[in-house]
Amino acid sequence: MPDSLTRAIRWDTVVGALLVVLLLLSFGTVDGFGNALNLSFLIGNTLPIALIALPMTLLVVSGEIDLSVASTAGLSGAVMGKLWNEGMAIETIIPLCLLLGVVCGLVNGLLVTRLGLPSLAVTIGTLAAYRGIAQIVLGSDAVTDFPSQYLNFAAGRLGNTFLPQAFLPFLVLLVIAVVVLHATPFGRSLFAIGASEEAARFAGIRVKRHKLILFTVTGLMASLTGIFWALHYASARYDNATGLELSVVAAVLLGGIDFDGGKGTLGGAIAGVFLLGALQNVMSLLNVSAQSQIVVTGVLLVISVLGPRVARQIAVARAAARSAG
Amino acid sequence: MTVTTPNEAPVAEVPRSSGTRLVDRVFKMRELAILVVFLVMIVVTQIGNSDFLSEQGIKDLLLNATILVLVATGQSLVVITRNVDLSVGSTLGIAAFAAGDYLHGGGNAVVAVVLAVLLGVGFGLLNGLLVSLGQVPALVVTLGTLYIIRGIDSIWVGSRQITAADLPGGFVDFGSGGISAVPWLALIALAVLVATAYYLKHFGSGRELYALGSNPEAARLAGIPVRKRILAAYTFCGALAGLAGAMYLARFGNVDSGTGTGYELTVVSAVVVGGVVFTGGSGSVYGAALGALLLTSVNSVLPALGVSSVWVLAINGILLILAISVDRIVALRVASALKKSAAKKTALQKGNARHA
Amino acid sequence: MTHPSDPGPAPVLALEDISKSFGAVRALRDVSLELFPGEVHALAGENGAGKSTLIKTLAGVHRPDAGRVLLDGEPVVFHGPGDARDAGIAVIYQEPTLFPDLSIAENIFMGRQPRRALGRIDHRATHAATLALMQRLGVELDPDRPARGLSIADQQIVEIAKALSFEARVLIMDEPTAALTGSEVARLFGVVRTLREQGAAVLFISHRLEEIFEICQRVTTLRDGAWISSEPIEGMTEDDLVRRMVGRDLDELYPKQDVKPGQVALSVRRLTREGVFTDISFEVRHGEIVGLAGLVGAGRTEVARAVFGIDRWDAGEVEVEGRRLTNGAPSTAMAAGLALVPEDRRAQGLVMDMSIERNIGLTGLRTTVRAGLMDRGAERSRSLDWAVKLQVKYARIADTVNTLSGGNQQKVVLAKWLATGPKVLIVDEPTRGIDVGTKAEVHRLLSELAADGVAVLMISSDLPEILGMADRVLVMHEGRLAAEIPRAEATEETVMAAATGRAAA
Amino acid sequence: GGTTKNNSKSDDSAATSTAKADPNAALKKGLTVGFLPKQVNNPYFTSADKGGEKALTELGSKYKEVGPSSATDTSGQVSYVNTLTQQQVNAMAVSAQDPGALCTALKQAMSNGIKVVTYDSDTKPDCRNAFVSQASAEDLGRTEVQLLAQQIGYKGEIAILSAAQTATNQNTWIGFMKEELKDPKYKNIKLVKIAYGNDDAQQSFQQTQGLLQQYPNLKGIISPTTVGIKAAAQYLSGSKYKGKVKLTGLGTPNDMRNYVKNGTVEGFELWDPAKLGDLAARTAVALASGQITGKEGETFKAGSTTYTIGKDGVITLGKPTVFNAKNIDQFNF
């Protein structure tokens, strides 16, 4: 049964299983973990990473990367705060900020597709540029007085359950992303582009257009995250979400998405996001220091790439032993 | 196949060669282009602020670039092999603290530097072993070791810090001293840079780094000891990060558990601006060093011109994008111009050949 | 094994009962082979017979599961390609293995550059040695030019130069001529003869049987990974050899059906891409097979790429059934009914890390869709249908294509494009690296397609193939159409005259 | 229509307890107080928290410290507030990275009966019970100008090297510095620039270089941040400006000892962070014991001193200490 064997040891399944095991263990043994409030905190604080991980997974599958997401989020938050201070209505501000995210993503996409620049370099540049613009826009202000119904939506729970109100919209986005990546011709094209851009082009796939769409959507999602962030933490500052890109990248990598492109599943990526989030929550409750948590994250990342390899080698060895026997 | 015409003149490819020489020259000029951008920037600043290129000013420029140049040199080697080392910032930080901790106890400065380098070598080896033996993506592994080394550093260092007061006076003076405007540290960095560049160009193992970055599978088939070379590149990169740590200590006289945090992005930017390509196999350490010089100088130029520090980050980012875009556009233009002129020449020669 | 007709003393290199499996695939089963100094030994077999695997085992790339390798009668174990090289074995692999960023000279001498004092590389000597090699092969490639952008043929020449530079005792060549045209092949054979006379042993693989008969003294045949025979060439006929390879008699190699051409399907007018090709005009009608011949680098591939929209053209127009195509848009070309089987199957034809199923499915993303979502059932049956029709040899349809032999990969590329049901099919070197049996099949297939009304434009460096299959032959010379020759007048002489620019244009 | 700043009702359901303070209530023992600094491993906060630990041990209560490893990881700090809430500590002492971001979580904590004291860096007043301020912002701002003015003889150009542009406390101090400079006795002093070094050694270093290049006649620099003053001092001591350009601001004696001794710096000031932590701990225990509720005018005893709660629940530690060559050796933090 080599087929079911290889399927069983696929890394995304392993990450999913690890997440389940961690949750089950923590429910039983970690004080304060299982109650609804903590779970809502856990999910709420992980949501920004999860939101960006959705388009990031698609992007990485197609062989590109966007490191400017956290800056885009910060910029939308800053612009949101600025416009709010100017007295504009929040219902106008939010679409404007989303539009801004689209523009940010479009700039990345155009630089990558039109000029053929490597996305890593481009988005390191825009990582600084967008954050810098955010700083120019909002300066030293911290805007905190957003309308309470919005704040409550971003920070509140669904009744007395453990689910944050914002979880349902996220779930909808997740389903959309899964369907797009794994069940549409568009998603199939992304895998082809990631594995071999040239072969994809020869198969009539519009590589540049696909990439441009992806970067734009990533910008949109990043700005959505920025808005959510500002409301969730009731604070719009230019340095909101600083460093979030590394958390997203780490989580996506942990979920088994191959940075060479062409491989991975969204399920794995999201499992990676929540595994890291849950682990951090549990470790804090267990009084593990922040420094040790960093080490654990690092070790987990290293294992995430060594793990599948070792598993594959074991599988190969077993198959060989079986065919010899 | 009986359609043999052995006497027939081989398909002429003469224009190709002259064309590629030109391309070659242009590629060498890519480093020149960064240099030009750098010089223009300096001159403009000097016009705007006549104090900028004072002895002190030049010294500051050089000192600022030194540490980044060192780390970028090491990073280039790794990037040339189609890998990356994101853990350099963490390595720099822990090496700097180790050296400081040792000097704090009243140690010898030379031993401290050796200690920092050895620590760097150790972490470089770790990265190299994981990447080459595990054959796993370098980006992930070194992101992992970035966290691990930083975590170990914070656990070990805690809230301790080393300040200039804890260090031997001579060590700190060395960090800011030099021959008139040329700091000692810059001389060390220059020596390392030139030696590395010479090695890459003139030694077999240096060329093999390019080869295996260019096509890893072909490198294996050509009998290049791929793992050994990758291991060596990482070790060297780690060693330079360690040396940079010691220099950081001498220069700033001040290290704690956060030293070097986020440095990896700066280093990667410098390497990218310097024209070292992330898909491996091309680029030079001189380019990377120039990239480092350019990036650090922006941070000196803007304050010297009185640009509010609020603008610095945005300008930095936009400059980075401009630098890589201009580089790319120039390369594309030159390539298409060359192609057209080559085509014309071919046509001409063919016309001549036919008449002859 | 005994060899009654041993040409020389002791074999320089021998394989004894070598077996090698990849997972469930048994690529080699108890294969033995002896190579003697001063002989050119052919290795023949269908696609997937195990030829390349055998060579990689000899070269230290693969470790055999069982059996021994003997060098000068002594058992040796090669731990890597470096070991084999040090033992004096030079290898040209089936797929070029160049470093695109490095110069041709460096590609050839990587790891063995001439040295100066202190182990420094002598760049000047490297350059000179490369020039000398190029002269020996009769080509003029600039040693300082980077390998990126070399045509497949030029890449192959660099590979040959690299192998020659070893001055090895054993030279192994896996389909070195697949990408070459007649004149280069002739040069190569000249060099090989010299080497043989100097006492080197050469192992040679080719699917062009006439080449085997031209240059080789002995031939070993493999079938499905098993050793079939080793014998002298002398006294053998092509049919004998084919029978040993395929295990049966072969169909006709060029089963061209006569078809009455219909309406114009593809019309190319005054197409120009500056510096590459100029003023190309031609038409292909439904039911017609048009051959496009020319020397390596004449620009045939470039025309095909531009017509299909991979590259942009600078002037001119392309019409499919009267509909103008957009410049630089493969997707609209596909929608108009155009298909291109590209020249480089590994880089352009296939996504190597994807399954056979999905590779074939890639051209059907618009059709195997239900309500906007992939219809996996339809995708699988479409892929299976075509894989079976083309007799692709695979273990499971979900296996990645990089586990297939070269010829079977080529079949997957064909399957992928035939599955689109094209009106106009452009095939660029469709049978490169395909065994004779399959070649006949591909030809039969192309002929049937034409009979069904598909317009076929066939680019090939295999002149007999062009002559055997084409209704009309277009000949390109240095980026221009040099001649258009109807089937009746097309001979090797007329085509070569036009291709080398000797015909009155 | 739409919701704008002007028509949205600000959420004033402040969690300020309605309970009455009982000044005579006994201090409870066996409480747990969680310290949440802006950043763990930061020497300044480590000193402060050590002070808190000592006070709590003295009072018979338990001390614990959690916190993010980066001073800009606001979401990290929020999750630590949540962690402390889950662990049901009796009170927490928080140095807020952001005045607004912690609010939801802190209110959540207060509604779970946890007393919240902010120290060093405040949140919005309705998100905590009391704020322990290191020194009055006004005192700090004004005294730094006075210190520098004396050193440069009330004449010449000066600049400020601050931390992040968003640092709330820095900005308040700078505001008071500007106020102070309006006094006629400073008519010959000109504030030419405020630079931001983002509390990063290297950036502060380069900003100092820039200041000196841009203003060759610069006479003095005020850096109201421990990181900034240290970096500026290190640069000055290795440059030709050493001793010529005066530097003052907020620094710790251990950091600055060398520069004071080698003549780079004449004098600077700071409060004792350990005392700040001590007061934060005692305030937390007093709140948890019901001695105070955080209303203006309430008083309580911490150690031997009696503190009065000011407007908005602010408790001020006292005047900062000025360090110079004469007294610096008496301090070790």
Ligand SMILES: Nc1ncnc2c1ncn2[C@@H]1O[C@H](COP(=O)(O)OP(=O)(O)OP(=O)(O)O)[C@@H](O)[C@H]1O
């Ligand atoms: N790396 C591999 N993994 C799995 N199977 C492989 C691998 N390499 C080769 N095979 C299988 O081994 C068999 C022999 O392949 P090989 O490449 O040796 O054929 P070949 O005789 O060279 O064919 P061709 O003429 O098409 O090049 C094929 O069935 C192929 O699918």
Ligand SMILES: Nc1ncnc2c1ncn2[C@@H]1O[C@H](COP(=O)(O)OP(=O)(O)OP(=O)(O)O)[C@@H](O)[C@H]1O
């Ligand atoms: N990807 C490429 N980049 C740069 N130059 C190329 C590239 N491919 C081909 N060339 C060059 O363009 C010219 C035309 O090549 P092309 O491949 O079109 O010729 P061809 O007639 O199809 O010959 P063949 O296919 O047999 O190599 C050649 O000189 C070739 O070296």
Ligand SMILES: [Mg+2]
């Ligand atoms: Mg083969």
Ligand SMILES: [Mg+2]
């Ligand atoms: Mg071609």
